Amino acid sequence: MFKNNIITPLLLALTVTAHAETVFVTLEKDNALAVVDPIAGKLIKTVSIGQRPRGIAISPDNKFLYVATSDDNTIKIIAADTLKEVGKLPSGEDPETFALNPAGDMLYVSNEDDSLVTVIDIAKQKVIKQIKVGVEPEGITVSPDNRWLISASETTNMLHWIDAKTNAIVENTLVDPRPRAVSFTADSQQLWMTSEMAGTLMVIDVKTKQPIKTVSFNVTGVTADKIQPVGVVIDKERQRAYIALGPANRVAVVNAQTYEVENVLLVGSRVWNLAFSPDEKRLYTTNGVSNDMSIVDLESQTVTKSVGVGSYPWGVAVKP
């Protein structure tokens, strides 16, 4: 008995480092970060991280995690291997969502209360610019070709197209009410956006900056006002996109060529943010109310496992 107790965690630790990818989930209420082995489907550990952690991202070289600790008014830099804090970024007040540029040297933060986007040079740990946007900016992303920075303002119902070189707004697109998440296709040709209040997904052509398709969702047994899309991810080949439907507790599978809704998968309560595994064979979801993470096998399109992680799981990032 005694021996086993010592050996099992050791073995587990060995397998983790040897094979599997690691999933990190911010826990808004626990002020902590959950570390999950998604292959074993197990919570490895929980680490204290700071007050009210929400947005999370990993650097392109997978060495650092960035975590917005909203109530500390900072974005923390965490070493991805030791999970120790190695720095702090001056994010402005109440950072929630943020985006990294493809090179991983610039970070863009939505400051909801001040209607600002803060541009941070990561190496210098310095604010370069604050860009005034519409009321309550939320969703934020950078195009893979590093041409556009997109900020979505929830109350203004607009996408702001910010030139990533000059950090100035070039155009604005009126979209469905309360835009939440924004995500580019890998070829930077399309921007996908979710509207929480209209319950829709909009696909926007980057050239014209106008919507080319609006997708609605129907889920049997769920009333329309429960369908509140939040997170959206699109696979590299642009075959399928996955959309978290919030309190509808489902992830929608959309054919990214025809824009048809192919499937809806039942996950945990108030599904919020999504992330692919590095090989895009699995999808990880954070479920804000049921305090767990769902693992979806994308080949069979089935939810294979639910992993309890802690209170109010919010953001998710994956380290190969």
Added chain:
Amino acid sequence: MCPIKLYIQLIIQFFIIVQVGSVNAAKTKQAVTIAYLTQERAALPVLSNLDPVIKDKGLLGAELAISDNNTTGQFTGQQFVLKKFIVPLDGSVLDVFNKAIADKFNYVVSLLPAEQMLGIADLPAAQKMILFDAATTDDALRNEQCRANILHILPSRAMRADALAQYMMKKRWTKWLLVVGTQPEDQLFAEAVKRSAKRFNMSLVAEKRWEHTYDARRTAQSDVAVFSQLDDDYDVLVVADEQGEFGEYLDYRTWLPRPVIGTQGLIATAWHRTHEQWGAVQIQNRFKEQAGRWMEEQDYAAYLAVRAIGEAAIRTQSNELKPVKAYLISEKFALQGYKGAPLSFRAWNGQLRQPVLLAAPRSLVAVAPIEGFLHPKTELDTLGYDQPEAHCQWSK
């Protein structure tokens, strides 16, 4: 208040103006003008002087919404303008309406009591406008006295009572003692509570009227205990005292330890300072920064009214009554109200469908519709008069 904040605000506004200049240089702006109509009221006597009397309830909400509308409007080439008409205590609302508002505005946000509101709505000039009622909770206005040119923003008494009843049902507080004040509004609230009791099959153990006397032998401490002693036991005391004349006396003073719910204790409201979910904390902060106080229910209602006009005008790219009204009552209309679900108007009586907050003074207890109360179309319609129950006919 804070000079730095003000400075930032100014910069934002300057920036937006510059921005629009570049995007819509050739276009002239389309103006959407909104009248804000209210009358000063004498402060009513209340039991507790803890809360300061707020004279501008509503107005600051409308002003915040105008600036929110204009942020989007600047990008779409629309300018939203709020004109305020605050009629003095001894003035005539009708005169002000006829002289300054009739034939000049398509949209009026009203913070008038029911009777004055109807008086305005029935004028010929009012037939060419939409009145946004940001003050009344009367069920009659949403039923037999309904008017086709009024949209009601605040939840009706029936919606509030249903919200409370759903919560009590969930807690299995099925036996109620109803205590009613002497004001006519208290009677209306009591009617709504009785309707809900029937609707959710709750049992009304007794209904008692609270009389005000100046008898020196009656003190809250002794009186409430005696007053709340019944032959039959009850689970909860439901109070109907809208003005706040005695309701605060009841909690902790009942003969048996029983929770107080209704207009005091646990209340049902459209907005509350304890509400933080679904982005509410952002608007609470923005409002407080601008107003220097918490957002009241009427501020929230006026905010939503102006935002609804903004949303419809921006989506239809119009300032004209017909397309804007059609959009407002269409299924496409979805207003963000910081309460989780999109808000929209009930086509059968012009009531804004919305979640109702159940709040204690320092904690948000629940948000109705309570989970488990189902509806074929939207669970929001489990609150108040649903389509088959409503008896509003658009005769006027």
